[in-house]
Amino acid sequence: MRTASLLATVAITALMAASAAYAAQPATSTGSEPALSTSKGQAFPDKPIRLIIGSASGSGPDIMARLIAEHLYGAWGQRVVVDTRPGVAGILSAEQALRANPDGYTWLMLTSQLFIATSVYPNLTFNLDKDFDSVSLVGLVPWVLAVSPQLPANSVAELVALAKKSPGKLRYGSGGPGSGEHFTTVMFTHLAGIDMLHVPYKGVAGALIDTIANEIQMQFAVYPAAFPHVSSGRLRGLGVSTAKRAPGLPNLPVIVDTVPGYVNFGWYSIVAPKGTPAAVLNKASAEIVKAAREPAFGERLKTLGIEIIAGGRKELDDYRTIERKRLTELVKATGISIAK
Numbered sequence: 001m002r003t004a005s006l007l008a009t010v011a012i013t014a015l016m017a018a019s020a021a022y023a024a025q026p027a028t029s030t031g032s033e034p035a036l037s038t039s040k041g042q043a044f045p046d047k048p049i050r051l052i053i054g055s056a057s058g059s060g061p062d063i064m065a066r067l068i069a070e071h072l073y074g075a076w077g078q079r080v081v082v083d084t085r086p087g088v089a090g091i092l093s094a095e096q097a098l099r100a101n102p103d104g105y106t107w108l109m110l111t112s113q114l115f116i117a118t119s120v121y122p123n124l125t126f127n128l129d130k131d132f133d134s135v136s137l138v139g140l141v142p143w144v145l146a147v148s149p150q151l152p153a154n155s156v157a158e159l160v161a162l163a164k165k166s167p168g169k170l171r172y173g174s175g176g177p178g179s180g181e182h183f184t185t186v187m188f189t190h191l192a193g194i195d196m197l198h199v200p201y202k203g204v205a206g207a208l209i210d211t212i213a214n215e216i217q218m219q220f221a222v223y224p225a226a227f228p229h230v231s232s233g234r235l236r237g238l239g240v241s242t243a244k245r246a247p248g249l250p251n252l253p254v255i256v257d258t259v260p261g262y263v264n265f266g267w268y269s270i271v272a273p274k275g276t277p278a279a280v281l282n283k284a285s286a287e288i289v290k291a292a293r294e295p296a297f298g299e300r301l302k303t304l305g306i307e308i309i310a311g312g313r314k315e316l317d318d319y320r321t322i323e324r325k326r327l328t329e330l331v332k333a334t335g336i337s338i339a340k
Contacts, residue, residue, distance in 0.1 A: 054090025
């Protein structure tokens with residue numbers, strides 16, 4: 001327990017420090033590249049772009065993807081179609097993206113969930129680290145621990161005590177085995193020394209609805225998905241996963257104050273299949289970084305609880321390397337698997 005707690009604290013602290021450094025850097029691409037041309041001599045993009053996400057409609061990645069799509073339509077005059085492909089914790093979305101022609105018209109939203117899944121699922125048909133080129137690291141987001149209002153627990157400490165009284169009786173949901181919600185909860189139960197029953201769903205939206213109805217008792221969800229339910233009282237928020245409180249939910253304490261070593265967060269980025277022209281990657285990266293740094297767009301992200309990073313291609317490359325190391329070590333330390 002002590003080893004896992006220390007590992008989680010040290011690894012995540014280092015990652016957050018790296019993220020803060022990235023936020024202070026200038027964009028790696030200036031956006032001043034000459035207009036790109038397709039094989040027909042038309043400027044890129046000359047048709048809609050497909051942005052595949054591995055989460056269901058209404059999820060945090062879906063909300064983020066639609067904000068990016070809206071901005072790019074205004075900048076380029078071409079639609080960015082958000083294609084939701086939930087299933088197997090995002091693995092199906094990666095497989096779908098890799099079937100496409102790497103011509104710049106198919107992108108993938110790479111999130112912490114998919115990164116987690118590729119750390120625990122065996123026998124994958126792709127290598128996430130080698131088969132996708134980085135475009136932009138948009139930002140980080142806290143996980144919110146929410147419970148059914150019918151559950152007699154008004155704090156993280158009370159939830160832990162209740163779970164210890166009835167091992168395996170309390171039920172928690174996720175977007176499927178190996179998903180971000182699953183990983184986040186297993187990390188929580190491991191460090192808290194409790195046992196709960198995992199109930200997988202096809203997406204976090206369904207799990208949140210069933211938590212409201214008390215079909216399951218607990219749910220971790222990223223801030224954009226959890227906020228409407230917690231702020232309205234449909235769910236009772238108990239804490240946030242980050243090292244500091246979330247500005248939009250200032251009354252929620254940080255979980256680490258009750259469960260030592262528990263600090264975790266989700267993140268959003270854009271990648272494209274390997275082989276996508278570098279000029280296209282650079283243009284997309286520059287525009288997304290520009291969007292994240294614009295005050296109006298940035299304020300919309302902040303209302304979703306997102307800490308803006310606005311990193312370019314190199315920043316995301318470096319971040320993926322750090323995150324892979326962190327997750328590999330954490331999976332090993334906690335024994336997390338898709339069977340739990």
